[in-house]
Amino acid sequence: MAENPSIKRVLMSVTDKTGVVDFARALVDEFGCEVISTGGTAKVISEAGIPVTPIDAVTEFPEMMDGRVKTLHPRVHGGLLAKRDNAAHMQQAADHGIQMIDMVVVNLYAFEKTVASGADFGTCIENIDIGGPSMLRSAAKNFASVAVVINPAAYEGILEEMRANGGATTYGTREALALEVFRTTAAYDGAIAAWLGTQLEGQGFAAKEALGLTKKQDLRYGENPHQKAAFYVRDSYKGAEHSLARATQHQGKEMSYNNYLDVDAAWAAVREYEQPACVIVKHLTPCGVCEDSNLVDAYKRAHECDPVSAYGGVMAFNRAVGGDVVQAVFDNKQFVECIIAPEFSQEALEMYSAKKNARLLATGGVNPAGGEVEYRSVEGGLLCQESDAVAEAADIAAWTVPTKRQPTAEEMDELIFAWKACKSVKSNAILIARDHASVGAGGGQPNRVNSARIAVEQAGEKAKGAVAASDAFFPFRDGFDVLAQAGVTAVVQPGGSIRDEEVIAAADEQGVAMVFTGHRHFRH
Structure with missing residues (x-):
């Protein structure tokens, strides 16, 4: 077997169709690949004028049961799993009319988005992908010969590598792609198990919990320079759209381990207030909290609480930060490690651009306090609990x-x-x-x-x-x-x-x- 076999047959079946037409066209036009595809993906590729072989022409078996059964077939999985350097495997494939598949391009049904949309139980069940994970796992297991692509963002890089290697992918790339697949399918199954557990076991904590985590960045160090550290983002998180983990960093140095802890504390605190509010935190402790009708005044009065501790701290705002707030910070000559807010005006960003080390994080909105599950590690395990919120303030009559x-x-x-x-x-x-x-x-x-x-x-x-x-x-x-x-x-x-x-x-x-x-x- 050649170490880097050329890509000749590609199977495509994607939920996220971003870039798939251009990818398919390049594979066909530049490398003469045969593209095999299913259902909606085949339709999109065909309508773009690109030759495509329907999956049922390969399996000689119709897609059936509303698409539940279409790729679960020996001519698909045999073409993915056969060892190219094993004569017995190749002979068995030939005996049964199984042709090799060199690349799989698959991403999964949007199960988590379906659940988050509030869909009913039956709809969520139908959005549990079976064929997709099966193809991904088969291809990833045989990464020695098969490239498996799960992320549309990888398409251009794959094409560039094929152009540089006579239509082949490299072993290192296939290896990395396979690892990404197994991590993805593990998180996908974990999300299904977590959801199904709440449906079948009630709303308490599940008997088993699988946390899908994706590394966002390696950190320079942990709480102290001799401790290694990294930051991971939870793959499944209801509040992700406005969370610290998903915030956009507009400028500044990379966040540190201690920055993340402090900003998380500040962001959790400021979300308790309906009126414009500012929270200043130093070493996980609020050193200034203020709610006011005006965000500038909220900042000034929060700063007045403890100006000494505020220096070098982090700040959170529950409203968009404008140039007037930034000017107030500058007037106080306050050094700030990080500011988190729903958004920053263009003026605010331009004013802070001169202070290149200051980190500005925009969440895009404000989630209500509480309503999530939070985790803390202890040696050998995790503690989890519902996140805290002052919900009782809504009923002070009690x-x-x-x-x-x-x-x-x-x-x-x-x-x-x-x-x-x-x-x-x-x-x-x-x-x-x-x-x-x-x-x-x-x-x-x-x-x-x-x-x-x-x-x-x-x-x-x-x-x-x-x-x-x-x-x-x-x-x-x-x-x-x-x-x-x-x-x-x-x-x-x-x-x-x-x-x-x-x-x-x-x-x-x-x-x-x-x-x-x-x-x-x-x-x-």
Whole structure:
């Protein structure tokens, strides 16, 4: 067998028909290939005036059962799987009229898009591809002799290689194409299994989970220079259209491992707000959060919360970033590692082009907070959970006020903001807010009273007349007392401690209103 056999017979059956006509024409006109094709693909190629052999002319068996059966035939799979250097294989092929197929061009039914469209169960089942994966796997198994092309973006590169090699592909290319196939079919089967599991086993977590991941980039290093790292994108993800993983990077250095973690935290936090909002994050901790009617003011007030920590941090906006926002950042002389937003105006992009290292990421939109499954690794395994969101803020009538003093309408409005902002601070989290901006935050401490002290110290005089949120209940009154003595007038917390009465009594003693939400928002 020649190491790089020339391509003479090509089987094409594609769902994504991008570029397939031009590819087929080049194969026929430049290399004299015979093109075999199925159904809709054959029709498109034929209508373009390119000679095509229908699959049933090869199998001598009609396509049937609404296209469920058309390529599952020995004359197809024998032509793909036969070892060219095995005399017995080739003799058996000759005995049964099986001709070799040198290239397969196949991509699969759009199963995941069908599911995402909300199609009914029966339609989703019909969009489970059987013949496609079978041909791909057969061709990929025999990559020593067969080229298998699954991605339209590869067509031109394949043609260039054939032009340079007398109509042949190289072994290295076939090897790489085969690996891509097996990764693709594994992810495809995983997506089917995940969907079918929810249909047949209920909406809980599946007994087995297959995560399709595609490497987007190698990273320079991980959290520290001695750690290797890479970034993978989930192949199947409902929120992909506006996620960090799918965001467009307009400029700047490549994202680092720590950049991705910080930006993810900021993007998750800013999506809690309906009004224009800005979140500034440093080392996974929000150091400034503000919601305002004007995005520029939201940024300025978020920055005021902790200008020292904001320097060198990342920022997230839930509205398009214009030149006025960029000018405000420049006026503050703030160095920013990365900004993520739904989009950037042309003016904003031009203004930031002078700061070539700054990374600008556009998601194209804003997904609602929560509603997804998130994964975290532990040694030897993965933890998964539903992503967190402050959904209970949509029904504050269910919140309770156990203290003698009721919060004013203005305080309740501030408490809702503080409750949303507190969710994004590391536990044990305390956040102090006024005028829909954070003014002090403490988190990541082994006890809640220390978090309260840090938040109060950061807020300073701004704590007087402000409100505060605690992501979980106060186990003792000491943490609450720190807030009350600093001048906080209202506090929101989940409630549920065996010492709730002690904390309520402390609030009544000091004239502070307290609200119980009934929901905890730990962020470990």
